[in-house]
Amino acid sequence: GETQALRRARGSGPDGLAGMAPVRETPHLRILRPFLGVPRARLTATLAARGHPWIEDPSNHDPRFARASLRRAQPAAALFAEESAGVSRARRDMRVAELAARAVALHPAGLGRVDGAMLAAADRAVARSLVARLIGAVGGRGYPPRRARLIGLVDAMVDGFSEDGRTLGGCTVYRAEERRFVVLREFSAIAPPVAFAAGTARVADWDGRFVVTGLPETGGELGALGQFVDSPAAVGMPRELRAALPRGAWRSLPAVSAGGEIWRCGLGGSLPPSGDGPMARFAPVLPLAGARFATGW
Numbered sequence: 001g002e003t004q005a006l007r008r009a010r011g012s013g014p015d016g017l018a019g020m021a022p023v024r025e026t027p028h029l030r031i032l033r034p035f036l037g038v039p040r041a042r043l044t045a046t047l048a049a050r051g052h053p054w055i056e057d058p059s060n061h062d063p064r065f066a067r068a069s070l071r072r073a074q075p076a077a078a079l080f081a082e083e084s085a086g087v088s089r090a091r092r093d094m095r096v097a098e099l100a101a102r103a104v105a106l107h108p109a110g111l112g113r114v115d116g117a118m119l120a121a122a123d124r125a126v127a128r129s130l131v132a133r134l135i136g137a138v139g140g141r142g143y144p145p146r147r148a149r150l151i152g153l154v155d156a157m158v159d160g161f162s163e164d165g166r167t168l169g170g171c172t173v174y175r176a177e178e179r180r181f182v183v184l185r186e187f188s189a190i191a192p193p194v195a196f197a198a199g200t201a202r203v204a205d206w207d208g209r210f211v212v213t214g215l216p217e218t219g220g221e222l223g224a225l226g227q228f229v230d231s232p233a234a235v236g237m238p239r240e241l242r243a244a245l246p247r248g249a250w251r252s253l254p255a256v257s258a259g260g261e262i263w264r265c266g267l268g269g270s271l272p273p274s275g276d277g278p279m280a281r282f283a284p285v286l287p288l289a290g291a292r293f294a295t296g297w
Contacts, residue, residue, distance in 0.1 A: 097289040142285040
């Protein structure tokens with residue numbers, strides 16, 4: 001209830017107004033919140049009756065925080081009046097996952113393909129939620145894009161926009177063929193390469209999108225392939241693999257520079273490593289639809 005009130009004040013859309021999600025997926029674990037619908041008084045009374053201690057968050061009573069001020073200003077009953085919105089969100093999440101399974105294909109290179117006709121046939125709120133999550137995943141960010149720009153993009157996709165491409169949330173979206181769109185990482189939005197020292201653990205998270213393993217023990221830099229070379233041929237990427245990727249997608253692939261050599265990271269069966277180079281696994285900060293969604297290209 002408090003989360004809903006705070007987000008309403010910020011003009012959030014349906015997902016934000018649904019409050020805190022009962023299930024949240026991350027690249028490494030699933031967070032479950034089974035007690036969101038249970039009043040705090042009942043939780044504390046249950047713990048007290050069983051002699052079990054609990055931890056109080058000091059910020060809950062700090063007037064500097066908006067949540068604490070809201071709690072003092074409104075009775076608890078009012079804050080939980082929209083509890084059913086959370087149920088609606090759970091149902092919409094399932095509808096988004098179902099649409100994703102039909103309308104979206106993810107590639108291990110960290111990009112997505114969307115069927116615009118299926119978006120057009122779906123409930124518009126569900127379609128917007130799906131595109132927001134796809135952009136969050138491909139863009140490597142832990143939050144969805146701004147609602148106003150998202151609405152404009154989805155409306156254009158439904159109408160089958162023909163311009164060369166649009167950018168949103170660190171992604172480039174363009175129409176690849178009739179009623180089909182590709183969502184790529186925006187190359188210019190990728191941060192400069194990051195250095196890693198000799199002896200660094202051989203696992204690293206990069207760009208909010210990939211987990212990279214097998215880093216050289218000598219140290220070096222981890223970045224986008226296009227930041228190190230002007231052509232994928234420079235690192236021996238076979239022509240058939242280049243042809244299998246959408247235009248310019250190779251530039252945003254993870255790569256390593258070390259000891260005067262450049263390695264493009266392998267991506268499993270879709271793009272084997274160059275020699276004994278590092279491997280990368282697409283594991284975005286904001287998953288598309290969690291464990292309910294199977295990917296394929």
